[in-house]
Amino acid sequence: MLRHPKYGYGSNMNPCIDCHALMLREAGRVMEKEGGDFLFTGEVLGQRPMSQNKSALRVVEKESGYEGRILRPLSAKLLPETIPEREGKVAREKLLNIRGRSRKRQMELAKTYHIRDYLSPAGGCLLTEPIFSRRLRDLFQQRGSFGIRDIELLKVGRHLRLSADVKVIVGRHAEDNEKISRMAAPGDDLLRVKGYPGPLLLIPSGGGLEDVKRAASLCIRYSDAPKDEAVTVIWTRDGREQEVQAQSCPRSLPPELMI
Ligand code: SF4
Numbered sequence: 001m002l003r004h005p006k007y008g009y010g011s012n013m014n015p016c017i018d019c020h021a022l023m024l025r026e027a028g029r030v031m032e033k034e035g036g037d038f039l040f041t042g043e044v045l046g047q048r049p050m051s052q053n054k055s056a057l058r059v060v061e062k063e064s065g066y067e068g069r070i071l072r073p074l075s076a077k078l079l080p081e082t083i084p085e086r087e088g089k090v091a092r093e094k095l096l097n098i099r100g101r102s103r104k105r106q107m108e109l110a111k112t113y114h115i116r117d118y119l120s121p122a123g124g125c126l127l128t129e130p131i132f133s134r135r136l137r138d139l140f141q142q143r144g145s146f147g148i149r150d151i152e153l154l155k156v157g158r159h160l161r162l163s164a165d166v167k168v169i170v171g172r173h174a175e176d177n178e179k180i181s182r183m184a185a186p187g188d189d190l191l192r193v194k195g196y197p198g199p200l201l202l203i204p205s206g207g208g209l210e211d212v213k214r215a216a217s218l219c220i221r222y223s224d225a226p227k228d229e230a231v232t233v234i235w236t237r238d239g240r241e242q243e244v245q246a247q248s249c250p251r252s253l254p255p256e257l258m259i
Contacts, residue, residue: 016051024064036086045075134205159259171199194232198223216246
């Protein structure tokens with residue numbers, strides 16, 4: 001779904017229409033298993049201009065395989081009648097006609113029902129973020145197949161591509177370093193500067209000696225080690241430690257290196 005969304009992407013790698021359809025398809029399976037009559041969502045007509053307009057809502061419903069059985073109570077009066085309404089399982093007159101981006105009416109409703117603890121409207125989906133999307137695109141381009149760990153790694157540190165096969169991930173702070181260390185797997189290379197505070201650098205699936213040397217220069221670049229002399233970098237692969245001598249690469253990196 002994410003690689004080839006039938007209805008395309010939003011402003012980044014967010015295939016919202018396909019994603020909604022997938023969520024509802026999955027929810028529909030649960031509904032059938034549990035013996036439910038219909039699905040309902042908190043969608044509001046026009047809240048998202050591309051994925052929640054009338055035609056997008058219709059497409060999502062069709063693609064989910066549950067046509068007529070998806071109720072959007074907040075906007076139902078602006079949408080065609082659904083099967084549960086026709087069957088009298090839901091009273092249409094009690095449903096609402098909210099439209100647009102404002103959340104004023106929803107917030108008033110929340111107050112009426114004494115609901116105080118709800119999420120803020122902003123963001124939440126990594127696929128809508130430009131940096132995460134760039135990294136994901138890079139992963140799609142460079143790797144035929146990948147696993148959940150590869151996706152999890154996209155959320156951590158700075159990513160720099162050294163070649164078509166080799167990328168490095170450099171921790172930005174202690175928390176990143178800890179995550180990188182936790183996510184390292186057999187066959188990966190891990191680098192850190194000896195004797196100076198600095199990042200943990202990961203080469204997923206490892207690299208050749210030249211890649212390791214370039215990565216060592218980057219590791220020094222982001223550390224507190226002196227930039228004008230050779231420094232020792234500790235290189236670990238599969239629990240075996242070696243030392244590499246390297247000097248920092250220039251402070252300003254070619255922009256094409258950054259993913
Ligand atoms: S914002 Fe993200 S989670 Fe929400 S529909 Fe779009 S792709 Fe899916």
